[in-house]
Amino acid sequence: MIKKPVIVEKWQKKNKFGRPGIALNYTKVAMHYTGQADVPGKNTVSYFNNVVANGYKVNGKYIYASAHFVIDLDGTIYQLIPITERCYCTNSANSYAIGVEVATTGKDNHYTDATYRSMVWLAAWLCAYKGLNPLKDIITHTDVVGKAYKLCPIYMVKNPSKMAQFKKDCKYLVDGKVSVNQIVNCTNGKGKVTIVPTTTTGNNKTLYVKILQDINIHSKPDFTSKSVIGVVTKGGVYTVIEKIKRIGTDMYKLKSGVYITASPKYVEVFEK
Numbered sequence: 047m048i049k050k051p052v053i054v055e056k057w058q059k060k061n062k063f064g065r066p067g068i069a070l071n072y073t074k075v076a077m078h079y080t081g082q083a084d085v086p087g088k089n090t091v092s093y094f095n096n097v098v099a100n101g102y103k104v105n106g107k108y109i110y111a112s113a114h115f116v117i118d119l120d121g122t123i124y125q126l127i128p129i130t131e132r133c134y135c136t137n138s139a140n141s142y143a144i145g146v147e148v149a150t151t152g153k154d155n156h157y158t159d160a161t162y163r164s165m166v167w168l169a170a171w172l173c174a175y176k177g178l179n180p181l182k183d184i185i186t187h188t189d190v191v192g193k194a195y196k197l198c199p200i201y202m203v204k205n206p207s208k209m210a211q212f213k214k215d216c217k218y219l220v221d222g223k224v225s226v227n228q229i230v231n232c233t234n235g236k237g238k239v240t241i242v243p244t245t246t247t248g249n250n251k252t253l254y255v256k257i258l259q260d261i262n263i264h265s266k267p268d269f270t271s272k273s274v275i276g277v278v279t280k281g282g283v284y285t286v287i288e289k290i291k292r293i294g295t296d297m298y299k300l301k302s303g304v305y306i307t308a309s310p311k312y313v314e315v316f317e318k
């Protein structure tokens with residue numbers, strides 16, 4: 047289970063316009079954008095909690111709107127509504143979705159690095175908490191209402207490959223394949239596709255190592271007796287996450303975090 051991100055609580059009072067107090071058992075996490083680039087997310091929090099919640103009319107009609115979470119330009123995550131209660135964020139999906147509003151930046155409404163990291167962390171945690179699969183259970187507002195109604199979040203709807211990468215980043219975090227610090231913002235033009243350190247083959251296959259003779263396992267990438275922490279026995283198969291280039295014999299780092307020799311005399315590698 048991934049660690050819960052730091053959340054700043056800005057609880058909304060119970061009110062019929064944003065926090066009706068209806069129970070929610072969520073099965074989806076719906077992503078939104080706050081609507082105007084470079085406006086701080088805390089303004090959105092204040093709008094929901096201090097304006098809409100008190101009864102706010104536009105063209106003579108009350109606005110019904112809120113979000114469980116708002117993520118700011120500096121990455122701060124605000125929570126307005128408990129995850130066990132409905133909010134008014136995602137139209138017909140309000141009965142089953144968490145609503146996450148996210149502040150954006152620039153002409154194209156992409157995300158700051160801090161915002162992107164918080165988005166991945168929060169959405170991944172919300173999925174992990176309920177055993178949801180980020181690849182299918184993170185949705186956009188537009189997935190629910192259709193493009194004719196609203197492009198939301200507009201950057202993700204216009205760049206579906208970035209939305210796909212965002213969901214993958216969430217999945218990698220849930221699966222422990224990357225840490226929060228390794229999350230790379232795929233939306234800022236400087237970002238690159240997240241490198242998942244489960245392969246050294248460069249073709250998305252996983253590298254395995256089969257042990258040919260009993261060998262030592264090491265806590266560090268060296269062969270000194272001080273670093274020996276145990277033995278792996280002949281016939282065992284392990285996942286390689288990295289090949290360590292050394293002077294002399296190279297070593298493999300295994301998924302469990304230990305190191306073994308890369309000498310073909312003792313081990314055989316294969317991809318799958």
Ligand SMILES: [Zn+2]
Pocket residue numbers: 077078079135187198199
């Ligand atoms: Zn929306």
